[in-house]
Amino acid sequence: MCVPWYGRTMINESQFIVERVQTGVRMEKRLLKVLKAFAEYHDMSLGDLLEGIVLHAFDGKTPFSSDSLKRIQELKKFYALDLDSSASHRLTEIKQRSGDKTSAEKKATERKTEKKK
Numbered sequence: 001m002c003v004p005w006y007g008r009t010m011i012n013e014s015q016f017i018v019e020r021v022q023t024g025v026r027m028e029k030r031l032l033k034v035l036k037a038f039a040e041y042h043d044m045s046l047g048d049l050l051e052g053i054v055l056h057a058f059d060g061k062t063p064f065s066s067d068s069l070k071r072i073q074e075l076k077k078f079y080a081l082d083l084d085s086s087a088s089h090r091l092t093e094i095k096q097r098s099g100d101k102t103s104a105e106k107k108a109t110e111r112k113t114e115k116k117k
Contacts, residue, residue, distance in 0.1 A: 020047065028091060030081040037075050038068075 027035075039049040056063035064072065075081075083091075 028083065030079045031083065033079045034072065034075045034081050037079070038072060041071060 035049060036046055039046045042049070053063045
């Protein structure tokens, strides 16, 4: 049984109540793989990891311990991520050729084809 008023009185004063929103952020594929793997390693969501990184960065602090940086280096090797901070603001997305479809478009086409059968 859930007692809503009791739940609110039990919130630790060091916690912050926030409103989260869904976002459609685009990111370099290998970078995202490293972030997801790092979040999984720490048994946290990708959103929680990104919030922590950004909050540390906003305070001018490093978000990672030396052990975490070692793990990140291993993940970067595993996912062939050869980018570092010097690549920031210089990433250029591959332009899609007019005949090429994105993976989402390909899946949608496949579903339509299956439904017609």
